[in-house]
Amino acid sequence: MKYIVVCLALFSFAGLFSQDGTGKILPKEIQIKTAILPVPKGSSTDTMVYGYNENGGLVVLREGTSNMVCLADDPNKEGISVSCYSKKLEPFMKRGRELRSQGKDVMEIREIRGNEISQGTLDMPREPSMMYVYYGTDADYDATTGELANGQFRYVIYIPYATTESTGLPDKPHAKGMPWLMDPGTHRAHIMVGPN
Structure with missing residues (x-):
């Protein structure tokens, strides 16, 4: 009986590291190579990168030392998604990660960060700040080289407290790939530019 339980446990554990790479921690160099894919050409050699141990x-x-911070793909989520954002957004992003690690849900995180920004205890840049997201499928990702074929970009420009009136942007896209304003009037207001 012990043998069967051990075998089942091993099969369950093996399932965490499936062939598509989900759950597998990739080598540091590969994580970095994939994480910096969204960075504009010529500015990726000195970009700070977060990844997984x-x-x-x-x-x-x-x-x-550059003005960008990049996040490696989360190995526990399906698909490949990496992002790089302005270093000015790091306090806001870091606080979100801290709250997530404490078990807070999305709405709690929004409320806490919003309160902290309004109280002046959490820095959030008032000028527009850029985030680049590059994503695709596990099937199109080569975990041995860090390359992602057929990836798509999504651009996010944080512009806190912007409104549809102040920007002239709609709060929903009217056509594929057009810019639009998400969360208008809040600390999280940002211009979304989706893939074409």
Whole structure:
């Protein structure tokens, strides 16, 4: 009976590391190579990169001096998604990660960060700040090289407290790939530009 239980446990554990790479922690160099895919050409060599250690914890894989911070793909989520954002957004992003690690849900995180920004205890840039997201499927990802074929970009420009009136942007896209304003009037207001 013990043998059967051990076998079942091993099969369950093996399922965490499926062939498509989900759940597998990739080597540091591969994580970095994939994480910086969204960075505009010529500015990726000194970009700070967060990724995952062998225990699955989020850590700094590479320090950087540029004005960008990149996040490696989360190995526990389906598909490939990496993002790079303005270093000015780091306090806001870091606080979100802290609250998530405490078990807070999306709405709680929004409320807490919003309150902290309005109280002046959490920095959020008032000028527009850029985030680049590059994503695709596990089937199109080569975990040995860090390359993603057929990836798509989504651009996010944080512009806190902007409204549809102040920007002239709609709050929903009217055509594929057009810019629109999400969460208007809030600390999270941002211009979304989806894939074409």
